[in-house]
Amino acid sequence: MTMTSYACGVMAILMASLAMGCSSSESSSPTSAGSSGDSGTGPEKLSLAFASNCARCHGTTATGQDPYPSLPGTLTLAEFTATVRAGRKLMPSFTTKQISDADISSDYYWMTSKR
DSSP states (O other): OOHHHHHHHHHHHHHHHHHHHHTOSSOOSOOGGGOOTTSSSOOSSOOHHHHHHTHHHHOTTSOOBTTBOOSSTTOOHHHHHHHHHHOBTTBOOOOTTTSOHHHHHHHHHHHHHTO
16 A cells, blocks of 8 residues: 555545534534523533633632632622623623623523523
């Protein structure tokens, strides 16, 4: 077997493996806060937006780490959303492209009822 035919065979196997992973019936795409569909039980975890934008300061379960507070504290959903959008002290502001309103609401629900 020549090196070229070996490389082509390896590439074919890799491409087939990738194609099989992409055609899975179970979606692996990010969803809003681990949403649970119509079950009414709420999200099972914080959103991927939280993980990528907030967790490094507020912790992976939003319990805070000095000097960053536990979330949402005593804030209402409206106040929490306003703080995410405007920023506060060391916290930058986040646009709807960075963290959707649906993710904020879902994360707020998780933080106030699941933790």
